[in-house]
Amino acid sequence: MIDIPLYVHVPFCRHICFYCDFCHSFYKRENALRWLEAFKREFKEKAIKSAKTIYIGGGTPTALDDDILEELLIILSSVYTKGNEYTIEINPETFSENKAKLLKKYHINRASIGLISSNDEELKSLGRGHTFSDVIKTVELLKKYDIDNYSLDILYSYPDQTLDTFKKTIADALNLEPKHLSLYSLTIEENTVFYKKGIEPFNEDIEADYYEYALKTFEDHGFYQYEVSNFAQKGYESKHNLIYWHYEDFLGLSMGASSKMGHKRYDNTRSLDEYENGNYIKTVYDLSKRDEMFEMIMMSLRLKEGLSIKRFDDHFKTDIFKEYNKTLPKLLSEGSVYIEDDHLKVKDLEILNTILIEFLD
Ligand code: SF4
Numbered sequence: 001m002i003d004i005p006l007y008v009h010v011p012f013c014r015h016i017c018f019y020c021d022f023c024h025s026f027y028k029r030e031n032a033l034r035w036l037e038a039f040k041r042e043f044k045e046k047a048i049k050s051a052k053t054i055y056i057g058g059g060t061p062t063a064l065d066d067d068i069l070e071e072l073l074i075i076l077s078s079v080y081t082k083g084n085e086y087t088i089e090i091n092p093e094t095f096s097e098n099k100a101k102l103l104k105k106y107h108i109n110r111a112s113i114g115l116i117s118s119n120d121e122e123l124k125s126l127g128r129g130h131t132f133s134d135v136i137k138t139v140e141l142l143k144k145y146d147i148d149n150y151s152l153d154i155l156y157s158y159p160d161q162t163l164d165t166f167k168k169t170i171a172d173a174l175n176l177e178p179k180h181l182s183l184y185s186l187t188i189e190e191n192t193v194f195y196k197k198g199i200e201p202f203n204e205d206i207e208a209d210y211y212e213y214a215l216k217t218f219e220d221h222g223f224y225q226y227e228v229s230n231f232a233q234k235g236y237e238s239k240h241n242l243i244y245w246h247y248e249d250f251l252g253l254s255m256g257a258s259s260k261m262g263h264k265r266y267d268n269t270r271s272l273d274e275y276e277n278g279n280y281i282k283t284v285y286d287l288s289k290r291d292e293m294f295e296m297i298m299m300s301l302r303l304k305e306g307l308s309i310k311r312f313d314d315h316f317k318t319d320i321f322k323e324y325n326k327t328l329p330k331l332l333s334e335g336s337v338y339i340e341d342d343h344l345k346v347k348d349l350e351i352l353n354t355i356l357i358e359f360l361d
Pocket of ligand 1: 012013015017020058059060091100
C-alpha cells in the first residue's frame with residue numbers, strides 16, 4: 001500500500017475515565033508486550049510502503065513503557081515520509097521528558113493532548129489521572145523538543161462543571177498557545193461508570209450556551225471553526241482527520257481500530273487473545289452505494305466548508321440533486337442548508353443531526 005492514511009490504536013490506559021468506552025484495558029506490561037508482537041505481524045502482513053498521514057491514538061499511546069513505545073515508533077518510522085503529518089495522542093498523566101525525546105527522535109510533528117479541564121477537582125470527578133499542572137508540564141516538554149503543533153481536547157457538559165470553571169478552562173487552554181482545539185460535549189455511553197451511576201449531561205439549552213461561549217472566544221483568539229468540534233489557526237487543521245471527513249479510504253491497525261477501503265468497512269477485534277491469534281478483523285461491512293452516499297454526506301457536512309458537490313457527483317458518477325430530489329429542495333427551501341462555491345453547507349452545525357436524518361432513506 002502506498003500513501004495510505006494510517007491510524008494505529010493503542011488499547012491500554014493507566015486509568016479508565018468514568019465517561020469513556022473506547023477500546024482499552026488497564027495497562028499491564030506483559031499484555032503490552034503480547035500486543036506489540038501481534039502488532040508487528042499485522043503491520044508486516046499489510047505490506048505498507050508509505051503513509052500519507054500517521055495518527056497514533058487510543059486508549060493512551062503514552063501509557064506504553066518507553067521501550068515498548070520506542071519499538072512501536074521504530075516500526076512506524078519505516079512508512080513515515082518526511083514532512084507528512086504524524087500525530088500522537090498524549091495523556092498528561094503518562095508523559096515524561098524521555099517520551100518527548102522519543103517523539104522528536106522518530107519524527108512525530110503533532111500532538112493531541114487531553115486537557116479536558118483545568119480544574120483539578122473536575123478532573124478527579126471525571127476519573128482522569130492527571131492535574132492541570134501535568135498538562136502545563138506536557139506542553140513545556142513538547143516545546144522544549146520543538147513540537148509546537150499541538151492540540152488540546154476540552155470537555156463540557158458534565159456534573160460539577162459550571163460556566164465559570166468552563167470559562168477558566170478555555171482561558172487556561174488559550175494561554176498554553178495551542179495551534180488547534182477540540183471541544184466535545186459529554187455523551188453517556190453504556191458500560192461507563194457515569195452510565196451506571198445514572199449521570200446525565202446538561203440539557204440542550206445549557207449546552208448551547210457553553211458551545212456558543214467557546215465558539216466566540218476561540219474566534220476572538222484567532223481560531224476558526226473548520227468542523228463541528230474542531231478549531232484551528234489557519235494551516236493547522238488536522239490533515240489526518242480531514243481524510244475521514246472527506247470520506248477517503250484509510251487503514252486502521254491494531255485492536256479496536258476501523259478501516260475503510262473501497263466499498264468495505266472493517267472493524268478489528270477488541271480481544272487481545274484473538275488479536276494474538278491473527279484474527280485481526282472481527283466484522284466486515286459491505287457498503288451499498290446508498291450507504292456510501294449517506295456516509296459521505298454525513299462526514300462532509302460536519303465541515304464548515306461542507307460537501308463538495310462535484311466530488312460527490314464524480315465519486316458516485318451521478319447527480320446529487322437526482323439522488324436526493326425531495327430532501328435537497330426541502331432543506332434548501334427551509335434554509336437549513338445552502339450552496340456556496342459548489343459546496344453544500346449547513347447553516348447551523350448545532351442542528352446537524354436533525355438535518356442528517358432527512359438524508360436517511
Ligand atoms: S478518555 Fe482516554 S485516557 Fe480516559 S479511559 Fe478513555 S481512552 Fe483512556
